[in-house]
Amino acid sequence: xxxxYVSLAWLAISLAAVADDARxxxxxxxxxxxxxxxxxxxxxxxxxxxxxxxxxxxxAEFQPPYLGHQVLVEGVVTNRPRICGGIVLEPVKISVLPExxxxxxxxxxxxxxxxxxxxxxxxxxxxxxxxxxxxxxxxPQPVKPPFVTKEFTVFFDFDQGITFRHPRDLMNIxxxxxETRAKNLTVTGYRGAMKLSDGTVLSESEAIAExxxxxxxxxxxxxxxxxxxxxxxxAEPVPADGIDDWxxxxxxxxxxx
Amino acid sequence: MRPGRFPGTGRPGHRTILIGxxxxxxxxxxxxxxxAMAQTAYNNALExxxxxxxxxxxxxxxxxxxxxxxxxxxLGIVNAAGPIxxxxxxxxxxxxxxxxxxVTCHQPADGMSLSVETIQRRWRETxxxxxxxxxxxxxxxxxxxxxxxxxxxxxxxxxxxRVFVPWPPRAADGKPIEPEFDxxxxxxxxxxxxxxxxxxxxANPMVSVYRRPRPAINLRYVAxxxxxxxxFIGKNGLLASVDPDTKKPVNMNLxxxxxxxxxKTQMQSAASxxxxxxxxxxxxxxxxxxxxxxxxxxxxxxxxxxxxLDEAGGPPTxxxxxxxxxxxxxxxxxxxxxxxxxxxxxxxxxxxxxxxEAARNAFRESVARGxxxxxxxxFWIQDSxxxxxxxxxxPIKRTCAxxxxxxxxxxxxxxxxxxxxxxxxxxxxxxxxxxxxxSKPELPLFRITCKAxxxxxxxxxxxxxxxxxxxxxxxxxxxxxxxxVLQQMRALAARAPYFSNGSAPTLREVVDFYDRRYNIxxxxxxxxxxxNFLSVL
Numbered sequence: 148x149x150x151x152y153v154s155l156a157w158l159a160i161s162l163a164a165v166a167d168d169a170r171x172x173x174x175x176x177x178x179x180x181x182x183x184x185x186x187x188x189x190x191x192x193x194x195x196x197x198x199x200x201x202x203x204x205x206x207a208e209f210q211p212p213y214l215g216h217q218v219l220v221e222g223v224v225t226n227r228p229r230i231c232g233g234i235v236l237e238p239v240k241i242s243v244l245p246e247x248x249x250x251x252x253x254x255x256x257x258x259x260x261x262x263x264x265x266x267x268x269x270x271x272x273x274x275x276x277x278x279x280x281x282x283x284x285x286x287p288q289p290v291k292p293p294f295v296t297k298e299f300t301v302f303f304d305f306d307q308g309i310t311f312r313h314p315r316d317l318m319n320i321x322x323x324x325x326e327t328r329a330k331n332l333t334v335t336g337y338r339g340a341m342k343l344s345d346g347t348v349l350s351e352s353e354a355i356a357e358x359x360x361x362x363x364x365x366x367x368x369x370x371x372x373x374x375x376x377x378x379x380x381x382a383e384p385v386p387a388d389g390i391d392d393w394x395x396x397x398x399x400x401x402x403x404x
Numbered sequence: 405m406r407p408g409r410f411p412g413t414g415r416p417g418h419r420t421i422l423i424g425x426x427x428x429x430x431x432x433x434x435x436x437x438x439x440a441m442a443q444t445a446y447n448n449a450l451e452x453x454x455x456x457x458x459x460x461x462x463x464x465x466x467x468x469x470x471x472x473x474x475x476x477x478x479l480g481i482v483n484a485a486g487p488i489x490x491x492x493x494x495x496x497x498x499x500x501x502x503x504x505x506x507v508t509c510h511q512p513a514d515g516m517s518l519s520v521e522t523i524q525r526r527w528r529e530t531x532x533x534x535x536x537x538x539x540x541x542x543x544x545x546x547x548x549x550x551x552x553x554x555x556x557x558x559x560x561x562x563x564x565x566r567v568f569v570p571w572p573p574r575a576a577d578g579k580p581i582e583p584e585f586d587x588x589x590x591x592x593x594x595x596x597x598x599x600x601x602x603x604x605x606x607a608n609p610m611v612s613v614y615r616r617p618r619p620a621i622n623l624r625y626v627a628x629x630x631x632x633x634x635x636f637i638g639k640n641g642l643l644a645s646v647d648p649d650t651k652k653p654v655n656m657n658l659x660x661x662x663x664x665x666x667x668k669t670q671m672q673s674a675a676s677x678x679x680x681x682x683x684x685x686x687x688x689x690x691x692x693x694x695x696x697x698x699x700x701x702x703x704x705x706x707x708x709x710x711x712x713l714d715e716a717g718g719p720p721t722x723x724x725x726x727x728x729x730x731x732x733x734x735x736x737x738x739x740x741x742x743x744x745x746x747x748x749x750x751x752x753x754x755x756x757x758x759x760x761e762a763a764r765n766a767f768r769e770s771v772a773r774g775x776x777x778x779x780x781x782x783f784w785i786q787d788s789x790x791x792x793x794x795x796x797x798x799p800i801k802r803t804c805a806x807x808x809x810x811x812x813x814x815x816x817x818x819x820x821x822x823x824x825x826x827x828x829x830x831x832x833x834x835x836x837x838x839x840x841x842x843s844k845p846e847l848p849l850f851r852i853t854c855k856a857x858x859x860x861x862x863x864x865x866x867x868x869x870x871x872x873x874x875x876x877x878x879x880x881x882x883x884x885x886x887x888x889v890l891q892q893m894r895a896l897a898a899r900a901p902y903f904s905n906g907s908a909p910t911l912r913e914v915v916d917f918y919d920r921r922y923n924i925x926x927x928x929x930x931x932x933x934x935x936n937f938l939s940v941l
Contacts, residue, residue: 185801186801204795205794210797213798214786243862270801272743273739310640311638311639311641312795313636317635317636354857366642369635
């Protein structure tokens with residue numbers, strides 16, 4: 148089992164090289180499978196069960212979905228040994244759909260057939276470090292002149308704005324803007340869409356691009372960025388082709404010193 | 405150990421008794437809204453005598469180390485900076501117009517909180533004239549007849565103070581925040597939320613909720629900015645509150661709803677609100693209160709079951725001196741720092757010679773098992789906003805320490821609010837509504853309707869019923885409804901009832917609440933071990 152932090156650039160290249168028939172994009176109810184250690188997260192699609200990941204901690208690239216909600220899954224089918232009875236999808240990107248669906252409530256008890264033999268973080272207290280502490284991207288670095296215009300991309304969950312996931316992204320932007328005494332900053336919000344394996348296209352809500360742009364600008368200003376800010380948004384969804392469509396749920400921030 | 409309902413606080417079905425008791429205990433009821441100043445002098449005279457009750461302006465000395473009896477043993481208080489002469493000290497003197505001091509609601513014997521037992525005793529001793537029962541917030545609502553037990557039932561039965569905040573909420577710069585939801589009053593047993601002068605539709609719209617005084621001890625830890633403090637709130641990525649003096653972000657761990665960014669802003673609000681002090685605290689008063697708060701440590705120091713808790717070589721987390729020595733701002737949900745480091749000394753103890761020692765050793769072993777249940781025993785935590793929503797999934801298989809992670813105190817380390825279900829239905833305690841029930845709801849109930857054009861609350865949907873919207877009263881966010889900032893877990897033995905709304909009269913009920921809420925299925929032994937553990941903190 149390979150669990151490690153993959154930089155977004157690396158991920159984009161690796162996914163592009165994947166044969167299209169190995170990709171699987173679908174919406175379904177997540178399932179939680181208990182084990183003697185941490186729980187496994189699974190999802191069923193077209194009569195087959197897929198393995199998404201395990202519960203670890205906040206440092207993990209894979210963060211489990213919610214019972215009570217459907218989950219949007221974008222993954223690549225592998226032929227590795229099944230985990231918790233599920234075909235392993237990797238890489239896999241998931242996003243919890245915001246509306247409640249109380250029919251998503253399957254919690255399976257411990258089954259002697261399923262154990263997790265990699266254990267970066269037990270279900271109780273940690274051993275004193277985050278499970279993926281080494282794989283965490285570095286925090287803000289000192290910026291040396293000459294100061295150049297820099298672009299930052301912020302990714303979002305489906306139909307969502309800023310969440311607990313974003314402070315690191317925001318801090319990187321605030322840091323760069325402050326270190327370079329940025330004069331101008333533009334934020335462009337995008338509305339994403341996702342092409343599922345059955346051909347359906349799911350678009351985010353119309354207002355989301357504007358919300359992302361405005362919210363980002365407001366938070367950056369609130370955190371002390373003094374650059375003149377311009378916001379814009381693209382209300383038409385980014386075209387979806389079923390390949391790394393999660394990247395369409397984004398906003399772009401350009402910082403000009 | 406468990407004070408019953410206070411006579412005369414209006415239990416339907418016992419009307420005859422009620423009238424008798426009200427008549428017997430409220431001869432002072434004048435109908436006035438504010439206790440007369442003269443009563444303060446009377447009360448102060450009464451309090452000259454040392455005892456567990458500490459009256460405002462009593463002028464007593466708070467020794468460097470003192471011990472205060474409670475139902476489980478004694479609480480130890482340490483003034484790290486040495487003994488304090490409280491004469492003229494702003495924490496202990498009545499600074500306002502109603503005769504109260506900070507100490508009125510933050511009593512040494514009660515771990516600088518206030519137990520229901522103390523409140524009831526004080527009512528009996530003063531016939532309800534103590535400034536504690538002042539109309540502003542020591543009564544279910546200021547308009548009710550002063551001095552009648554029924555008017556003060558929430559304070560007398562559950563130890564609750566009225567906390568009123570403007571609606572819609574205002575940002576730090578005073579601008580109104582547009583809430584993400586509509587707030588309606590569904591039930592108003594105190595009459596306050598619908599009152600023309602004090603309510604939601606008054607000229608100065610206010611929401612009244614009812615909360616326990618939080619313990620003003622070990623505040624060096626509570627207010628620590630050393631862990632998890634950033635310009636963005638770790639739980640939702642939004643802007644954190646800042647210290648108005650330094651403009652630096654703060655940990656947002658004060659008060660049930662984190663409305664006060666610092667101890668300094670907190671004390672000013674307390675002085676203007678609870679003490680009805682005109683004007684502001686002087687810089688010297690502020691420095692004195694702050695200095696006092698940051699050097700004060702308290703924890704249980706002896707236990708009827710476990711004996712002395714501060715013996716040399718004993719468990720390193722117990723007793724107030726351990727808190728004085730400990731490091732603040734440390735994440736303890738791990739096996740290096742621990743939340744409550746107990747060591748191994750209370751495990752596998754000898755039988756002991758004689759009954760007393762045997763019983764003591766058995767109790768100590770139970771405490772050690774209770775610690776392990778708190779720290780290692782897993783259960784499914786489901787639908788708890790701000791823990792299930794922060795990257796771990798819903799549900800998560802974790803332990804008590806996942807939420808209570810702060811080393812030595814057991815709060816959350818920063819931005820510590822979560823929805824445990826203490827105030828939100830369906831988990832909040834509500835009396836059964838059936839024709840055979842004689843009890844009636846005592847707390848207000850609000851209906852929250854989250855706006856249709858925004859995402860719903862991820863676990864509760866768009867319509868939520870709550871007794872106290874908690875953090876949402878300040879942030880206006882749908883996701884924050886019923887999220888309450890974790891209190892510290894120290895000095896629990898001295899300050900029942902528990903939870904912000906006083907819904908758990910005993911430690912057993914705290915444990916039973918969790919057992920129901922998360923379907924933990926503790927054994928009776930596990931429950932007793934947990935209770936014993938909590939009782940020595």
